[in-house]
Amino acid sequence: MPAKEHLWRRGSTYYFRMRFPRDLLRAGVAVMVNGKPQKHEVKFSLNTSDYREAVGLVATHSAIWTDELAKRRRELNDKKRLDHQNGLIATSCKSSPAAEVPDVLSDERIRAIVISAFISSQQYSAKxxxxxxxxxxxDRFDRLADLSRALVAYQGGDEKTLPADLHSSLRRHLSLYGxxxxxxxxxxxxxxxRGYRAALIEDTNRLMHYLDSGSPAEFDSQFRGIHAASPMPDTGAGATVDELLKDFDKDQHNRGVSESTHKANVPVFRALREFFGPHTPLSKITQKEMRDFFDFxxxxPVNCQQRYPKKKLAEAITLEAESPSPQLLAPKTLKMYHGRVVTMWRHAMDLEWVKNNPASIRLIASRYVVEEKSKRQSFTIEELNTIFHAPLYTGCEGDLxxxxxxxxNVLKRGRFWVPLLALFQGFRCNEACQLEIADIGEKEGIPIINITDESDDEETDHKRVKNSTSRTHVPIHPTILKMGFLDFVNQRKTAGVGSLFPELPxxxxxxxxxxFSKWFGRFLDKTFEAKGTKTKSTFHCFRHTFRDAALIADIGSEAADRLGRWKTVGGTGRLYGNGFPLSVLRDKLALIEFAGVDFSHLIPTPPRVRNTVYPEGHPKHI
Structure with a gap:
């Protein structure tokens, strides 16, 4: 029956719960419920433990919120159409959402979707x-009367005269499959x-019969042998490679992944389309086909698009194989391909388009394990001394x-400060480079740095953070303060520049x-070459070095995670409480040191205070 769809009980209290349609979820639309924004579902307590009262309240709220969400969808679609007309949508997204949905579905897929809806209804009826x-x-007579009214509504008239909530209920079910x-x-x-209507009629008939007689029964032959404990069918039958790639790309856009991630997806999408074909059903791609894909x-070839611009991948592979020294994708790139394909098929599993992930099997995953020795390591003490005694830090002709x-010249600007912030604060390269004057402040009397993707400059949209854990504030390391960082910030304030390092491109x-990373690579090459040595380290090694120093200082993994903005791995207990006070974080950060590294030349010497010595008895003698 319609009301039961949004009725949910927790303990003895009934709640109203209505999930957002998929297009609203993707667009990040929020509605206000009891003064709080909700972006995934409408959920609130009905403040009753009486089932009959709850059913009546749910019926009322279902009508209200169905209309509200329909209104939000119309507004969203109107905005998309307007954006399309104004040319504000990128070429790859210009077609309306409806145009991307196939008008034709296989009978197999239609049947699977209907059966999955029926099993879900049976599971609710069992409760x-x-x-x-x-x-x-x-009470049982009242319940049967409600069911009887719902049955009459389902059975009466043709599809055009069915209750409006039946259409919206079907749309919500279809949103599970895009x-x-x-x-x-x-x-x-x-x-x-038609199938969904038949499923609801059969479910209601079965429920009424059981409540009336106490025994199970089946009525419609198309649902014979199917019940609450039946396995869910493959509702993704017929969903294609192209559908998956479009839906995955749209989901990534809505989650706000970085532009670099979108760029990295492009060659993977191309390989999947060219190898499997865009219209191949996902259900037909087995573990064997996936192994063949990764063999492909x-x-x-490396840089395939640039080196073979008008060739299909298969043609480029053939041409490269004829080369005396073929240049193929690096192990790290191959690992990236594998990781993205695994993630795409996991997305398909979430949509119930496939039942398993053929890309995640051990036979494939084991091929793309990066050797531990090839991973980035921490800087050694000798390397840090070499870096911070280079001409850039002891005196050079210029920092650009x-x-x-x-x-x-020792010019304390971006190229001077960014490596130091990476070492003492554990900053990622982009986090340090994008800092603005407004990001440096004070809280509870403690100097702090805000790590955020927000900017005081309304025309600036380049600031980024890696994830939600990265968006926070951290105390400033005392050694950074001793080096004159706040004096540098004040100089920038006086200059009236918003960015802390405006000279960085x-x-x-x-x-x-x-x-910046490319420049720093050249910096390392030149610096170590001058010493007659080499290093395989990169800028990101500063972050590894910070982590190692935190472990040596024994500040605890949770404090290290908080200071370095790593996602804490652990039980649900870590989700409770307010976290570390800022003063505790300041004290723990101060324990992080790099013993054996000489920074003394970077710390300004305070001017000597010369006291005048007066003889005893002199008026100024103390």
Missing amino acids: IIDGSRGEEKE LENLPEESDAFQSLL VDKI DGWNKPGA RDKSGVYSST
Whole structure:
């Protein structure tokens, strides 16, 4: 019956609960419920433990919130159409959501979706039956009367005169499979509506019979042998490779992943489309086919798009194989391909398009394990001394040009401070480079740095953080303070510049880290070459070094995670409480040291105070 869809009980109290349609979820639309924004579902207490009263309240709220969410969807679609007309949507997203949904579904997939809806209804009915045991006869009669009215509504008239909530209920079920925008006039939607209607009629008939007689019964032959304990069918039958890639890409856009992640997806999407074909059903891709795919990926040439611009991947592979020294994708890149394909198929599992993940099997995963020795290591004490005694830190000709040539200038700007912030604060490269003056402040009398993707400059949208854990504030290490960091910040304030390091360039996507990391690689090469040595370290090794120093200081893994903005791995107990006070974090950060590294030349010497010595008896003698 319609009301039961949104009725949920926790303990003895009934709640109203209505999930957002998938398009609202993806768009991040929020509605206010009792003064609080909700982005995933409408949920609130009905403040009753009486089932009959709860059913009546749910019916009322279902009508209210169905209309409200329908209104929000209309507003969203109107905005999309307007954006499309104004040319504000990227070419890859110009078609409306409805246009991306296939009008034709296989009979197999329609049947699977209907059966899954029926099993879900049967599971809910089983809960009603359990809750009715020991119920008063009068209450049971009332319940049967409600069911009878629902049955009449389902059975009466044709599809065009069915209750409006039946259509919205079907749309919500279809949203589980990315089909919420299936055109209502399409044959596929009408077939689903007929099947969904039959499923609700059969479920209601079975429930009424059991409540009345105490014994199970079946009525409609198309649901014979199917019940609450039946396994869910493969509702993804017919969902294709192209559907998965489009849905996955849209989901990543809505989750706000970085531009670099989208770029990294492009070659993986291409390989999947070219190898399997865009219209191949996901259900047809077995473990063997997936192993064959990764055999194919292993042979893809490096920089394939640039070196073979007009060739299919298969053609490029053939041409590269003829080369005396083929250049293929690096192990790290192959691992990235594998990880993304695993994630895409996991997304398909979440949508119930597939039952398992053929890319995650051991035979495939074991091929892409990066050797421990090839992972980035921490800097050694000798390496840190070499880095921070380079001309950039002891005196050079200039920090933009001539940074590797000894000179009289120690210019405390971006190239000076960013490596130090990475070492003493555990900052990622982009986190340090994108800092603004407004990010440096004080809280509870403690100097802090805010790590955020928000900017005081309304025209700036380049600031990024890696994840929600990264968005926080941290105390400033006392050694950084001794080096004159706050004096540098005050100088920048006086200059009236918003960015802390305005001289640092960004790449085309607005990210600092790629250009700074490349420069730092050259800096390391030149610096160690001058010492007659080499290093395989990179900028990110500062973060590993910070972590190791935190372990040596024995500040505890949770404090280290909080200071370095790592996601804490552990039980649910770590989710409770307010976390570390800022003063505790300051004290723990101060324990992180790099014994054996000489920073004394970077700490300004305070001016000597010369006291005048007066003889005893002199008026100024103390």
